[in-house]
Structure formats: C-alpha cells, structure tokens
Amino acid sequence: MNLTGNTILITGGSRGIGRALAEALHDRGNQVIITGRDAAALEALCTQHPGMTGLPLDLRDHASLTQLANRVRIQFPSLNVLIANAGISRPENLASGQWNSHDAEAIIDTNILGVLRTVATFLPLLTQQRHATLMATSSALAFLPLASFPTYCASKAFLHSWLVSLRHQLRHLPVEVLELSPPYVQTALTGAAQASDPRAMPVEEYVQQVLQKLERGDHPRGELLLDRDQPRRWAERDGQYDALFALMNPA
Ligand SMILES: NC(=O)c1ccc[n+]([C@@H]2O[C@H](COP(=O)([O-])OP(=O)(O)OC[C@H]3O[C@@H](n4cnc5c(N)ncnc54)[C@H](OP(=O)(O)O)[C@@H]3O)[C@@H](O)[C@H]2O)c1
Known part of the structure; x- marks a missing residue:
C-alpha cells in the first residue's frame, strides 16, 4: 500500500488505534474519513486536523451503515482504502453460574458482523478503483486466546480465517487484503486502566511500527503482525501452543 495520496475510511477512528492511524495517515497526505458513534469526539479530531472528515456510524445499525455508504459514494467516490478497525472487548466468566450471552452477542455483532457489513458495503466501491486496500483489525489474540476474553478472542480468530x-x-x-493484528496496546478498549497500563505498548509507537511495515511491504500473506508476536502466530x-497458552493463562 502506498502511504500517501489515498482516500481512506477508518471505522473506529474516533479513539485508540483507529485514531492514531487516522492522524498518522492524515499527516502523510491522505484524505482521511473517520467514523464512530461519538459525534463530539469525531468533531474534535476534525477541528484539530483540518481536512479530516468525521462521519457518524453505528456498526450495529444497518441504516447507519447505509447512510454512511450513500454519503461516501457521493462525497468520496475515489475511496480506495477501507480500514475496518472498530471493535469492542469485554471479559466473560463462563464458569460464574451467572454468565449469559449478552456481552458475547454484542462482541459478535460488532467485531464479526460489523466488519462483514462494512466490507459488504464498501467492496463494490473499492473494486472500481485502480488500486485498493482493505484492512481489517483482528488481534494477536486471534492465534492464541486469553481465556478471560473468550468471545473476543474467538471473534478475532473468525476474522483471521475469513480474511484468508x-x-x-x-x-x-x-x-x-491486509490483516492488522495488534498486540496489547494502550487504549481504552477494556477500560481506562488499559490506556495507561505499562505492560501495553504506547499507541503512537505501535502505529509508527505498522506504518514502517506498510512502507517496506513487510506483511507476508497480508498479515501485519509485530515481530514479537510471531511466536504466538x-x-x-x-509445537509451542500448550506452553504459550499456559504462560498466558496460568492455572
Ligand atoms: N488495544 C489493544 O490492546 C488491541 C489489541 C488487539 C486488537 N485490538 C483491536 O483494535 C481495534 C481498535 O481497538 P482500540 O484498542 O483502538 O479500542 P478503542 O480505543 O476502544 O476504540 C474502539 C473504536 O471502535 C469504535 N466502535 C466501537 N463500537 C462501535 C460501533 N458499534 N459502531 C461504530 N464504531 C464503534 C469506537 O468508537 P465509538 O465508541 O465512538 O463508536 C472507537 O473508535 C479493535 O478492533 C480491537 O479489537 C486492540
């Protein structure tokens, strides 16, 4: 993917990894469209970065996606990069005796169906361009689950397989078609504590590494994975699956 001169739509561009990608790609001379539910956050970012466009989107609402697509087709017919990045994560205790599928359904609806709906909506526009890129955000946890986030990890494993x-x-x-598989990064994905967790990677540092890999074309099989996550992959x-699983999920 050429890192300049594109028209790029990023779902989940209002915060976290999507926001950092949006800012970095805007700085490199791309037309960037960010989407999300938080209109105030989108507006604040666009004020900070003149030329960036914020459009509302709730991935769980079909009508919202249709409205977005209609607007993009008219306003940004040259859209050639889609980054389907929006996602949610929640821990689930399946052994609690009180588990119900509410959170699991929200995760599946957002992380799986939300991505499929987004791709279905924008693929026809992407295929009209001379060169296009479709990137979706899975996770390093797609390859080895953190058992306290069962549906989240499974949603990312689904995406990995689907993208192949x-x-x-x-x-x-x-x-x-690119798969972005982040490690543990300082965002508010699982709550405010993650955003300052010293065990997590600073988001700007992560995005810089991703852009360097993109620039070098260093994404074998379309997989954008940091070198340190290759053992999990x-x-x-x-023959390391059981040992690494045990390391990540102590008995
Ligand atoms: N941070 C990590 O450690 C990590 C690791 C591996 C993978 N990932 C993946 O990276 C992606 C971005 O996560 P993040 O860490 O940047 O989390 P984040 O800071 O919580 O950002 C999530 C983004 O998704 C958007 N979003 C959530 N539900 C949505 C919905 N129903 N409709 C539209 N937009 C929605 C949010 O915007 P609104 O709330 O404004 O809608 C927000 O912009 C996710 O797919 C996540 O699974 C993150």
Missing part, C-alpha cells in the same frame, strides 16, 4: 478466504477470492482483483506449527 477473502484474500484468496479477491486475488484476481486489484484489492489488497506460529505456536501450533512450532
């Missing part, structure tokens, strides 16, 4: 098939099906079209192949 999407990439294969689009192989004769000029649409590059290949744990099963390398």
Whole structure:
C-alpha cells in the first residue's frame, strides 16, 4: 500500500488505534474519513486536523451503515482504502453460574458482523478503483486466546480465517487484503486502566511500527503482525501452543 495520496475510511477512528492511524495517515497526505458513534469526539479530531472528515456510524445499525455508504459514494467516490478497525472487548466468566450471552452477542455483532457489513458495503466501491486496500483489525489474540476474553478472542480468530478466504477470492482483483493484528496496546478498549497500563505498548509507537511495515511491504500473506508476536502466530506449527497458552493463562 502506498502511504500517501489515498482516500481512506477508518471505522473506529474516533479513539485508540483507529485514531492514531487516522492522524498518522492524515499527516502523510491522505484524505482521511473517520467514523464512530461519538459525534463530539469525531468533531474534535476534525477541528484539530483540518481536512479530516468525521462521519457518524453505528456498526450495529444497518441504516447507519447505509447512510454512511450513500454519503461516501457521493462525497468520496475515489475511496480506495477501507480500514475496518472498530471493535469492542469485554471479559466473560463462563464458569460464574451467572454468565449469559449478552456481552458475547454484542462482541459478535460488532467485531464479526460489523466488519462483514462494512466490507459488504464498501467492496463494490473499492473494486472500481485502480488500486485498493482493505484492512481489517483482528488481534494477536486471534492465534492464541486469553481465556478471560473468550468471545473476543474467538471473534478475532473468525476474522483471521475469513480474511484468508477473502484474500484468496479477491486475488484476481486489484484489492489488497491486509490483516492488522495488534498486540496489547494502550487504549481504552477494556477500560481506562488499559490506556495507561505499562505492560501495553504506547499507541503512537505501535502505529509508527505498522506504518514502517506498510512502507517496506513487510506483511507476508497480508498479515501485519509485530515481530514479537510471531511466536504466538506460529505456536501450533512450532509445537509451542500448550506452553504459550499456559504462560498466558496460568492455572
Ligand atoms: N488495544 C489493544 O490492546 C488491541 C489489541 C488487539 C486488537 N485490538 C483491536 O483494535 C481495534 C481498535 O481497538 P482500540 O484498542 O483502538 O479500542 P478503542 O480505543 O476502544 O476504540 C474502539 C473504536 O471502535 C469504535 N466502535 C466501537 N463500537 C462501535 C460501533 N458499534 N459502531 C461504530 N464504531 C464503534 C469506537 O468508537 P465509538 O465508541 O465512538 O463508536 C472507537 O473508535 C479493535 O478492533 C480491537 O479489537 C486492540
């Protein structure tokens, strides 16, 4: 992916990783459109970054996605990069005796169906461009689950598998399919504490590394994964799955 001169739509662009990507890509001379439910956050970011556009989107609401698509087709017909990044995460205690599927359904609706709906909505526009990129955010946890986040990890494993098939099906079209699999990053994904957790990677540092990898084309099989997460990615192949699972999920 060329890092300049694109028209880029980022879901979940109001905060966290999406916001940092939006700012970095805006600085590199791209037309960036950020979306999310928090209108005030979108507006504040666009004021800070003249030229950036904020458009409302609730991924769980079909009408909202249709409205967004109609507007983008008219206002930004040259859209050539989609970053389907929005997601939510919640811990679940399946053994509590009180577990119900409410959070799991919200995660599946946002992280899986939300991404599928977004891709279905914008793929026709992307395929009209000479070169396009479709990136979706999974997680390093797609390859090895953190058991206290069962549905979240499974949603990212779903995305990983789905993107492999999407990439294969689009192989004769000029649409590059990338999977962004972040490590633990300082955002408010699981609550305010994560944003300052010293064990998590600062978000700007993470995004800089991602842009460097994109610049070098360093994403084998379309996978944008930090080097330090390769052992998790290949744990099963390398016979390390049980050991790494035990490390991440002490008995
Ligand atoms: N941070 C990490 O450690 C980490 C690690 C691996 C993967 N990831 C993935 O990275 C992506 C971004 O997460 P983050 O860490 O940046 O979290 P974040 O700071 O909580 O940002 C999440 C973004 O998603 C948007 N969003 C959530 N639900 C939405 C909905 N129903 N409709 C539209 N937008 C919605 C939010 O905007 P509004 O609230 O304004 O709608 C926000 O912009 C997620 O897919 C996450 O799973 C994060």
